[in-house]
Amino acid sequence: MRVVILGAGGVGGYVGARLIEAGTDVTFLAREKRAQELASQGLALKSPLGDFAGRVKVVRPGDKPADQPDAVLLSCKEPALESALAAVAPLLQPGTRLLPLLNGVRHIDMLAERFPETLLLGGIIHGAANLRPDGVIEHLSSFMTVITGPVASSSDPVATEIVDRLKSAGVDAYATHEIRQDMWNKFLFLAAFAGITSLMRASIGIILASDSGRERILRLLEETRSVAVAEGFAPPDTLMDEYRALLTEPGSPLTSSMLRDIDAGRRTEGAHILGDMLARARKHELATPVLAVAAAHVEAYERRLDAAT
Numbered sequence: 001m002r003v004v005i006l007g008a009g010g011v012g013g014y015v016g017a018r019l020i021e022a023g024t025d026v027t028f029l030a031r032e033k034r035a036q037e038l039a040s041q042g043l044a045l046k047s048p049l050g051d052f053a054g055r056v057k058v059v060r061p062g063d064k065p066a067d068q069p070d071a072v073l074l075s076c077k078e079p080a081l082e083s084a085l086a087a088v089a090p091l092l093q094p095g096t097r098l099l100p101l102l103n104g105v106r107h108i109d110m111l112a113e114r115f116p117e118t119l120l121l122g123g124i125i126h127g128a129a130n131l132r133p134d135g136v137i138e139h140l141s142s143f144m145t146v147i148t149g150p151v152a153s154s155s156d157p158v159a160t161e162i163v164d165r166l167k168s169a170g171v172d173a174y175a176t177h178e179i180r181q182d183m184w185n186k187f188l189f190l191a192a193f194a195g196i197t198s199l200m201r202a203s204i205g206i207i208l209a210s211d212s213g214r215e216r217i218l219r220l221l222e223e224t225r226s227v228a229v230a231e232g233f234a235p236p237d238t239l240m241d242e243y244r245a246l247l248t249e250p251g252s253p254l255t256s257s258m259l260r261d262i263d264a265g266r267r268t269e270g271a272h273i274l275g276d277m278l279a280r281a282r283k284h285e286l287a288t289p290v291l292a293v294a295a296a297h298v299e300a301y302e303r304r305l306d307a308a309t
């Protein structure tokens, strides 16, 4: 199986390393700086589930890989999506699957509209991995779960093969026939988690110890749940219980990648996660006051970055 992965960052690097371990022919599509780094030092992953180090195939945007890929994985952040799509569009031949691993949901309809002939898979990553300044991928969580499945049918052989290969490399991976629901489940959680941690600029434990922290967290989670319900993606009650427990664990050091991006002065996926959730709440005329403040807070942060560039 041949796979091209755009983006050798936290997610792309992790998934790519595990696919290579499973004997997959993986090529990374990377921009100049990262391409040079990969060419000179290879791909290195430090993970509690097993390290990886090895030489990897690399192409730059505009280059063609030697052979047609069976699947193209997108593992950029949302602000880079347009440039990423320009880079992968020439690789999408009939039969090639496109598998975005981005958080959020709105890119799925956008990709379906933009590439109507392409077989689109959805993807979700649970876990945390980070590309360090020295080029090493650091797996930060004790787990990493990958879920994928087709957007417009109930099963897909390429999605199944990707899952089987990841499993053979020890990854907790699942094929699903309801990828949109699964993506919404994560989206509603992430919007609440990233929203509250970015708004309060603190971990869950610190927010809980602050004035009305618990009420505010649970209020925001209920707001994002109400949007999911209005959009036709009601989450299972048992999952909501898990989310509530996770977000109200006293002393929890959990922070979102959105807060880490803000702390580092980087661009965020605020518009893609919080802005999109808020737009959907407004479409359904739902009252989501905590979400509105969180989205405005991250929007103002982005506007300050705009003004400084």
Ligand SMILES: NC(=O)C1=CN([C@@H]2O[C@H](COP(=O)(O)OP(=O)(O)OC[C@H]3O[C@@H](n4cnc5c(N)ncnc54)[C@H](OP(=O)(O)O)[C@@H]3O)[C@@H](O)[C@H]2O)C=CC1
Residues within 6 Å of the ligand: 006, 007, 008, 009, 010, 011, 012, 029, 030, 031, 032, 033, 034, 061, 075, 076, 077, 078, 080, 081, 083, 084, 085, 087, 101, 102, 103, 125, 126, 127, 128, 129, 130, 131, 257, 269
């Ligand atoms: N990291 C995590 O733990 C998790 C991340 N996610 C989601 O996964 C997605 C990816 O996140 P993450 O892996 O952390 O992101 P990273 O920033 O670590 O990696 C993104 C990579 O994409 C590359 N890239 C961007 N645009 C292009 C382009 N046009 N051509 C080639 N390469 C490009 C960047 O390269 P360059 O150096 O050239 O900019 C960078 O290496 C996000 O949507 C995130 O929310 C989901 C769950 C967990």
Ligand SMILES: CC(C)(CO)C(=O)C(=O)O
Residues within 6 Å of the ligand: 103, 125, 126, 127, 128, 190, 193, 255, 256, 257, 258
């Ligand atoms: C919620 C979490 C940690 C799960 O992978 C995540 O995706 C993020 O913080 O962006």
